[in-house]
């Protein structure tokens with residue numbers, strides 16, 4: 161027996177970036193798209209008139225509970241920001257804080273049409289519970305840092321990452337999947353990267369890590385290993401077509417070719433890269449080389465929001481500015497990066513509106529001043545729309561937001577609790 165949801169009366173964005181007048185019929189039991197076209201009926205309906213049904217946005221690199229640190233420390237470069245402000249504050253985070261910050265992040269995501277994300281953080285059981293209740297799709301990992309830790313602590317951190325990956329893969333009725341997530345090539349010791357990557361491989365667990373984000377991260381690897389960072393990562397077995405790296409700002413042509421050969425995806429985080437003055441990733445070169453490129457916000461403390469519409473616009477603008485080529489990173493490319501590219505990077509069977517795919521969808525209301533007139537829907541998604549234009553959000557066939565009202569979270573309570581936890585964390589951090 162099927163139990164269907166019809167999202168009808170609007171336009172639909174298809175995988176080839178064409179737009180047609182159509183309805184989308186969803187099976188609420190399997191969570192899959194049944195049909196796209198002129199579809200009558202449906203056991204339940206969502207009104208898409210005056211709107212565009214698009215794949216739900218996928219934020220392929222973030223640290224969700226960093227919403228608690230939004231605006232806590234700004235206007236510093238990465239290394240200084242992490243060491244002076246962020247890591248001391250994170251040292252104070254309790255599981256309850258992480259739950260409150262994650263709930264706030266998930267609320268912001270649902271409100272702005274994001275249906276899936278990747279999270280690298282701590283206290284992951286709380287994150288899994290939050291994802292389960294909010295109804296989103298996520299690939300999660302316990303982030304590992306071994307610098308400054310003794311051998312036993314460092315080993316325990318890596319073991320926790322693998323344990324989390326084993327325990328929670330398939331949680332939340334299959335909406336949660338996992339990864340082994342060493343923070344970066346410079347913050348986790350080589351002996352641990354080798355040992356735990358091999359264990360992850362044996363168990364089919366993919367890898368996600370920050371790579372080539374700043375020159376300060378590239379230079380020590382060049383000096384110590386006489387190798388580019390991604391060649392070094394490849395020698396450690398860290399680049400396969402299941403894995404995805406965040407940033408890839410300072411990659412040279414040999415590294416771009418290596419990523420393409422290995423099938424490893426790169427998640428571009430333009431707002432974070434601009435705010436921390438890390439640099440501009442060679443996104444058009446990555447795309448031209450055939451690398452899968454996704455899009456991510458990074459944490460809310462270096463962005464400072466989780467709005468993937470902002471991220472699309474930033475990606476397109478930065479792609480042009482950094483190359484001096486206005487045709488670089490066009491609208492279609494950034495919309496594809498934020499949907500199919502990110503979904504492919506994370507191994508989600510989503511990101512495209514076609515029969516049989518997961519019904520992870522957003523309906524954008526085009527009947528607003530900033531989206532009038534409509535010469536080109538895709539142009540508006542990339543350059544003019546905002547998360548505030550999202551009318552409905554659907555994940556796995558379930559309605560998470562209807563007419564701007566989030567159904568799975570009590571928005572006011574989530575905001576109040578997060579503000580309260582944020583205040584207490586920053587007080588403790590001093």
Ligand SMILES: CSC[C@H]1O[C@@H](n2cnc3c(O)ncnc32)[C@H](O)[C@@H]1O
Nearest residue numbers: 223246280281303304343370458459
């Ligand atoms: C070990 S959990 C993840 C860890 O990453 C930190 N982080 C946040 N933003 C960035 C970034 O842009 N580059 C590197 N690390 C980042 C976060 O604060 C957590 O400590």
Ligand SMILES: [Zn+2]
Nearest residue numbers: 370406458459
């Ligand atoms: Zn990050």
